[in-house]
Structures are given as structure tokens and as C-alpha cells.
Amino acid sequence: MAKATDGNGAPVPQRLLAAATRLFAERGYDRTSVQEIVEAAGVTKGALYHYFGSKEDLLQEVYARVLRLQQERLDAFADAEAPVERRLRDAAADVVVTTIENLDDASIFFRSMHHLSPEKNKQVRIERRRYHERFRALIEEGQQAGVFSTATPADLVVDYHFGSVHHLSTWYRPDGPLSQQEVADHLADLLLRALRP
Amino acid sequence: MAKATDGNGAPVPQRLLAAATRLFAERGYDRTSVQEIVEAAGVTKGALYHYFGSKEDLLQEVYARVLRLQQERLDAFADAEAPVERRLRDAAADVVVTTIENLDDASIFFRSMHHLSPEKNKQVRIERRRYHERFRALIEEGQQAGVFSTATPADLVVDYHFGSVHHLSTWYRPDGPLSQQEVADHLADLLLRALRP
DNA sequence: GATCACATACCGACTGGTTAGTCTGCCGAG
């Protein structure tokens, strides 16, 4: 018998988080009962409320994880040694790939954020804003260097691109005609083309 | 005493629809109780269930209305007498303006569609698909005429643009620095710039 | 022009079912 695992190989908190992520993405936060989550994780309510303070905490944890991941990756691409147009393209394509790889998190993110209480919502917004600004700085850098058009404010360009990223969970299907990388390349390409001076 | 109006100037079904739209956008579909809707509309449950079969029917009505409106407008712009790049630009800018003008409907649309039952969801998807295809046809027309780049599949270009349109309800604020028309012009501009050969 | 039949519009108490979160207690490891 394994150490702290019964119905599955992973520790209970991770199992709960994984089950919650899948169910929230599938049916939405409000339509998913705590009972369903604990059953999917192979435990009971006692276990869930032992590790998490509330159902909402579970949702916030999902956000926090995906935000940390994406911020790390963006920072890595933005700080690389390369021309700004290259760094922007890589970052723009990477966020598409990682979003597709975590489509569940993405759909939860954009559909259920308003279910968080005001304080937690604020917290998430602050993190998101940091991400947005890092991306914007990249565009502004290119604009100042003269390699990107200044016709559109950088803020709007960021929202334009992230709109399409956010939209991915609505239309992208793994069994569709385009691979993750192809979609990412096309979307990054559209961004760069729109920014040509 | 007016004819069929007591607490307000509009007929009861419209009042219910307006109240539901506002509340669904504010708190989400599941978080809005039927009781709250009828109170906001100044009637009782009896009235609501007299005019609508269910809470879900109310949500579907919201969709049907906004879909009809946007399809009509797109058709008008697409069928106009003008060069294709002009027709596309006008259509792309118009959908931004009408979306901003109906931000409540927009946020309900992309946050609550999955709350519809499978059949109703399918119905909405069919209507949406028709809209998508009309828009795509416009892009393909321009590509065949050689005025738009063929580097990106037209389907993807449509999703790129509509991603940004959906995203509007997340970030656009009427008291922000940009007017509706300015945002619309910028977003249409980004689309056209990305499509330059 | 009075009466009856029937329909439309709406009211509001009630029901059956669901849900998040609590609490008491068991159990195995150190």
C-alpha cells in the first residue's frame, strides 16, 4: 500500500485540484457541486475541507497556478537575448501554445472569474495586470525602436491579441485541421503583420 | 392610469427581459434567482411563467435578440456597394460599436452560453456559424481578389477578430480614454493591417 | 344593456429537491 495515496497515485490536494479543474471547465463553477468534486477525486467532503477553506478557494487556486505559469514563461521570453520583434513573436506564440495545452484552465479563467468574491477577484486582476503590462512594454519597446507601427496604442494591441487567445477555448479542437503550433504561428503572425510600420 | 403598464412604462415581457439581461450580466445566470428578476421587473413569478416557459427560455431570448441584430447589420454592410476592403472594414468596426453598445448582452453571450441545454445551445451555434461564415466569405473574397494576404486561413482571421470583440466586455469601460468609435476604428485597422499583402 | 361564458394577465404561498459547509468521531503512525 502506498504512502498517502489510495484511489490514485497523487496526493489528495492535487487530486482535488485536478478534479475541480476538469469539472469547472466542463460544467462551470456553479453547476459543479462539492460532492461531485470529492467523488471524482475519490475522497469525501471531510478531506476537501481539511485542505481548502471553501469551494471558492479551490477556484482561486486554479487561477493562481495558471497565472504563475504564464507569467514565468512570458518573463523568460521577454528577457531573452534577441531583437524585440523576435521576442514578441515568441512570447505571443508561446501563450497560444500553453493556453491550448491548458484549455480547461483557460475556459475556467474567462468564464468563471466573476464568481470570485471581490477581494479575490481584485487579487487576480492585479496579477493579470502585471502580465498585461509586461507584454505591453514589449510592444512599446518595438514602437520606440521604430520596428512596430505606432498607429495603434500598445494597450489596445495587447487586448486585441489576448482577445484571440481567450477565444481559443471557444473554437479550438485538438482534432481540428490545425495543430497547436500552427495556430500559434498564425496568430503570432497576424499580430506581427498588424504591427508592421 | 395607463393601459397595461403599472410599475413602469413598458409591457411586462420586455421589462422582464431587460431586468434579466442586466442581472445575468451583473451576477451571472446561475447566481440570479427568478425571484430577483421578477422583483427587478416589478412583477411576480406568476407573470414570468405566464410569458416564458422557463428561466432558460429567458436566457435564450437574450441570445436570439442580439444574434438577429448583429446578423442584420453584417448583411447590410457585406451587401453594400463598395470595394471589399471597405466593406470588411465597415463591418469589422460596426460589430465593435454594436457590441460596446450592448455590453451586457455580450458578456452574457460569452460567459453563459454553456448554461443552455444541448438543443438550445445547438440552435445558437447554428446561428453563430452563419454569422461567422458571412464574415469569412468577405475575407475570402478579398483574398481571391488579391487585396488581402493569403498567409493566414480566413477562418482563423475571423476567430482572431471575434476574439477581440468578445474580449471587449472584459476591459472596455465607457469612462475610459477611448470612445466607442475610436476603439472600433483601431480594431478594424488592426484587422486590415494584418491582412495587407 | 344585462347576463353569462370564457380567456388573458397576473398573484403569491407552497413543494420537492439540491447545496455548501459543519461536526463528531474513527484510525493508523510516530
Added chain:
DNA sequence: CTCGGCAGACTAACCAGTCGGTATGTGATC
């Protein structure tokens, strides 16, 4: 023996939809 980790019955609240009832209007009949 005790303490973290967890089970599962329980509670208090809530909610969509129902249903019997009332009020007002309308058209037919005599």
C-alpha cells in the same frame, strides 16, 4: 497516547417551477 488526515451524516438555506385563485376584459345571446 495523540494528532494529522479523513469519513460521512447532518443542517440550514435556497431555489425553480407549480398551482389554485383573483381581477379585468370581450364577445355572444336574449
